[in-house]
Amino acid sequence: MRTIRRAVVAAIVAVVAMLSLTVPASAVTGGEPDGNRHPNVGLILFYQPDGRFRCSATLISPTVLLTAAHCTQGTLGKTLVTFTSVIAENPPSPFPAAADPSKGYTAQELAKAGYLSGTAHTHPDYSDFTDRNNWNDVGVVVLDSPVSGITPAKTASGRYLDQYKQPLLNKTLFTFVGYGTEVRKPDSGPQKPQPMSYPLLRRFATSPGQKLTDQILQANGNPNDTRGTGGTCFGDSGGPVFLNNYVVAVTSYGLTENCRYIGGYQRIEIPVVEKWLATFA
Numbered sequence: 001m002r003t004i005r006r007a008v009v010a011a012i013v014a015v016v017a018m019l020s021l022t023v024p025a026s027a028v029t030g031g032e033p034d035g036n037r038h039p040n041v042g043l044i045l046f047y048q049p050d051g052r053f054r055c056s057a058t059l060i061s062p063t064v065l066l067t068a069a070h071c072t073q074g075t076l077g078k079t080l081v082t083f084t085s086v087i088a089e090n091p092p093s094p095f096p097a098a099a100d101p102s103k104g105y106t107a108q109e110l111a112k113a114g115y116l117s118g119t120a121h122t123h124p125d126y127s128d129f130t131d132r133n134n135w136n137d138v139g140v141v142v143l144d145s146p147v148s149g150i151t152p153a154k155t156a157s158g159r160y161l162d163q164y165k166q167p168l169l170n171k172t173l174f175t176f177v178g179y180g181t182e183v184r185k186p187d188s189g190p191q192k193p194q195p196m197s198y199p200l201l202r203r204f205a206t207s208p209g210q211k212l213t214d215q216i217l218q219a220n221g222n223p224n225d226t227r228g229t230g231g232t233c234f235g236d237s238g239g240p241v242f243l244n245n246y247v248v249a250v251t252s253y254g255l256t257e258n259c260r261y262i263g264g265y266q267r268i269e270i271p272v273v274e275k276w277l278a279t280f281a
Contacts, residue, residue, distance in 0.1 A: 031203050031229045032229070034203055034204045037204060038202065039083060039085075040083070040152055041058050041083070041177045042057050042081055042083040043057075043082050043083075044238070045082075046072075046075045046077075046079040046080065046105070047075070047077060047098055047104035054179065055071035055235070056177070057071070057141060058177075058247055059147060059152045059153060060154075060155055060247065061280075062143075063142055063143045063145075063147070064141070066247065066250060067237075067239075068238035068252055069126035069137045069138050070128075070129075070252075071120075072120035072121060072122045073126065076103055076104030077106060078110060079117065079119070079141045080110050080116070081116040081141060085202045086199070087201060089198065090199070093200055116143055116144075118141040118142050118144055119142050121280070123138045123276055126138070132213070132215065132216070133215065135266055136266070137253075138268060138277075140277070153240065153242075153246075154246050155246060156247065156248045159269055159270060159271075161217060161249075164209060165212055173208055174207055174209060174219055176206070176239065176241055178232060178238075178251060179203075179236070180234050180237075181197055181233050205221070205229045205232075206228040207229075214270065215266065216265065216267065218263065218265070220262060221254075221262065232251045237251050241265045248267065249268055252265055
């Protein structure tokens with residue numbers, strides 16, 4: 001199973017690979033295990049024509065999960081959903097394989113395996129990383145049955161982040177949550193820190209803001225930055241960015257392959273996103 005992460009290098013936008021652009025995103029780098037701090041953040045697993053992928057998502061109503069467009073575009077069949085905090089300390093993962101990968105999961109096989117299922121939808125104006133002014137990297141998964149026992153997260157509105165422009169932005173810590181890869185030294189071989197797929201669990205980290213545009217929030221995800229604890233990496237794609245207990249953005253891309261620099265996050269409190277999300281309320 002691969003993970004999705006996208007990264008933007010210089011001014012060139014290209015899709016490279018998928019737990020998150022010019023490299024897709026990704027897993028929390030640094031930070032710490034989430035435990036039950038954010039029970040409304042889940043992992044989604046799905047098939048696309050070129051394989052099976054995972055991303056992160058946030059429950060924003062009993063039937064709707066918020067995620068990234070690159071985690072929903074081209075989904076075959078149903079999307080698997082789980083809110084389990086610790087999925088696997090070591091391989092293999094417990095996730096079932098689709099009986100027919102060319103058609104993706106069915107609701108019946110996911111229910112039999114004990115998982116929730118839903119249908120993926122992609123923002124109609126998603127630019128697939130080709131237009132920075134119309135990024136719109138937002139998607140949702142509409143569950144086949146409502147979730148009970150989990151309080152949905154609150155989403156920000158009305159261009160909430162505009163009040164945090166520089167110099168305040170650089171002094172503001174955002175919280176990132178997801179099921180992405182952890183960057184650490186491997187157990188054997190060359191000891192250069194690198195993204196590791198296991199343990200597979202929900203993590204969270206904090207990072208200071210770095211730049212704000214009409215569509216994108218960028219944050220400094222360097223775990224050595226004393227102002228925060230880390231950032232996002234492969235597998236965190238679609239996961240939430242929290243500020244003052246509101247979801248203000250979702251993980252979209254990163255600028256490096258080792259997830260130790262700037263991360264990019266799609267704003268969700270802007271009109272073009274708000275209006276679309278309202279159609280799923």
